[in-house]
Amino acid sequence: MSKVSIMIVDDHKLIRETWSFILGSDPRFEVIADCGDPEEAIEMARAHHPNIVLMDINMVPISGFDATEQIRKCSPQTKVIGVSMHSQPAYARKMLQVGAQGYVTKNSSREEMVKAILEVDKGNKYICEEIKNIISEQLADTSSDGPDFQSLTEREIQIIHFIKAGNSSKEIALQLEISLKTVEVHRHNILKKLKLKNSASLVNFINSNPSLY
Incomplete structure (x- = not known):
């Protein structure tokens, strides 16, 4: 064989x-x-x-x-x-x-x-x-108020990874070769999908869930 x-x-x-x-x-x-x-x-x-x-x-x-x-x-x-x-x-x-x-x-x-x-x-x-x-645990959580992980795009996941590493929006824009405005739009969408209020809550969420990203 x-x-x-x-x-x-x-x-x-x-x-x-x-x-x-x-x-x-x-x-x-x-x-x-x-x-x-x-x-x-x-x-x-x-x-x-x-x-x-x-x-x-x-x-x-x-x-x-x-x-x-x-x-x-x-x-x-x-x-x-x-x-x-x-x-x-x-x-x-x-x-x-x-x-x-x-x-x-x-x-x-x-x-x-x-x-x-x-x-x-x-x-x-x-x-x-x-x-x-x-996936099984997420499916078992039937709460409609929970964060919508599955709808995150590849680019949004990339940006979360950069945020976790301590990069600013300007640094992320330079790394990904996109505009600062585009980064801010992605950050807004991430907050909306994860049902978070602001950037500080996003950083806290990422640090509190190290296994997710």
Whole structure:
């Protein structure tokens, strides 16, 4: 039986080396490439056409979302599994929307990562247990007054991430190469969707819910 070829994309060298060692030690898998640059990852996927790409979503200069979309265009047979520290279901949803077949968090076990790779390689979609449990909890909360996490857009999630890192609206505008007014509109929409009154309450909410973003 042929091995499942894997490419690992993560901007942390230690993570790449760890997963290369773990997966390379499994006779079912072959790690054929790894890199820490999303643009390089697109070119490597075009050259090697791996069966599976493990894609970290938080990278620069382009995000894992954009890299996934480009890889799916240049190597349609390659299946992508998003890998992130974020357990917010909105990230998983966005990855699936841009063409990924799976999503696991960095809290996932080795056994779950292996399961995700095998399921996705067979053509199935895979969402890790941590995300599924959070979705179940959110669905169980039938209160109409609660925050509407699911309607947050990819850009709004990006901006929340910058706010959490302590960036001002002006700094966010420069980082994302958008106008200050656009950032303020996004911040207003975030407050509305999360049912918060002002920027101070947004910062408090983010700091009080570190696992969400």
